[in-house]
């Protein structure tokens with residue numbers, strides 16, 4: 001490729017050390033692409049001057065879609081014409097990032113034709129991200145990808161592309177079919193994904209168990225975490241085998257967050273009523289411990305990185321829900337959640353922030369979810385548990401009935 005050869009001592013430094021370097025990859029792409037070559041020179045200048053030159057240049061996109069392409073322009077278009085436009089295209093990834101080699105080659109061949117050749121597999125939203133193309137290529141890119149069955153992902157104030165862990169495809173601990181749920185929600189909410197109509201972004205991430213391999217709890221407005229209802233089954237013979245190679249007290253008993261495991265050197269016991277289904281003991285003793293009973297998920301809401309208020313972790317709203325196609329209960333709940341957010345959120349307020357501002361109590365009332373002990377995030381501080389006169393009358397009637405039948409325990 002004929003192109004200007006840039007002197008890049010500062011970013012060359014990033015090629016040193018034991019890790020793969022994005023600079024090395026950019027240099028490979030620069031051999032074939034003027035855009036990548038100019039991106040190298042541009043990056044060196046940013047480092048040398050300690051200044052970012054990317055600017056907001058208005059909305060770019062493709063016909064019929066409000067999102068999926070993120071506009072990038074450089075202030076230094078005259079000096080680095082290859083990055084004068086450098087738009088990012090988001091491709092909706094398959095559930096749990098399963099691609100065939102043929103599919104990846106297809107994506108890359110189209111991208112080499114119209115873009116810089118640089119990709120980010122995957123961005124933190126989940127999409128396969130293509131970095132750097134010009135406005136005039138966008139419709140052609142969209143036409144070529146969509147004719148082969150690919151679609152753009154979400155961007156802007158829209159539903160962002162739902163993403164999930166590998167689920168039952170490769171993991172025996174998954175409590176529901178994360179892949180099917182993600183695909184199903186993606187198909188159901190195409191409008192919300194492609195036509196930004198929310199106050200701000202809304203992310204859905206699904207993990208099959210509390211190991212939470214997609215970090216849903218920390219970075220999704222709706223975090224769907226697999227869980228189970230029954231006891232943890234214990235194979236005592238396997239516990240004995242583990243005792244030969246690990247300190248069960250230090251590594252399991254003392255690490256249990258609810259202190260519900262005991263081990264006397266011979267037998268392990270779990271007080272399942274106190275277990276929070278965190279998965280720690282199970283992942284450490286996979287052969288000895290196994291969940292049982294009904295499987296489903298806990299729905300948590302509101303995690304995000306800091307912008308309006310500080311960063312938030314998701315908060316339990318529904319302790320247990322069965323997740324089976326067509327997921328009607330979950331979809332109906334989501335629509336109610338979005339309606340409430342639409343009514344109450346200001347522009348650029350994530351739903352977690354609106355819940356913080358308006359209160360969990362009014363949020364739960366609006367979406368028709370009853371207050372439950374599992375929703376209490378900070379005991380003695382959460383102010384949303386209020387009992388109505390009707391609730392109290394119900395408790396009193398139940399208590400009287402239990403006293404009559406001898407079932408009353410307190």
Ligand code: SF4
Pocket residue numbers: 255256257258259260261270274275276277278279280281282
């Ligand atoms: Fe304790 Fe977590 Fe194991 Fe439950 S799953 S027993 S909370 S370590």
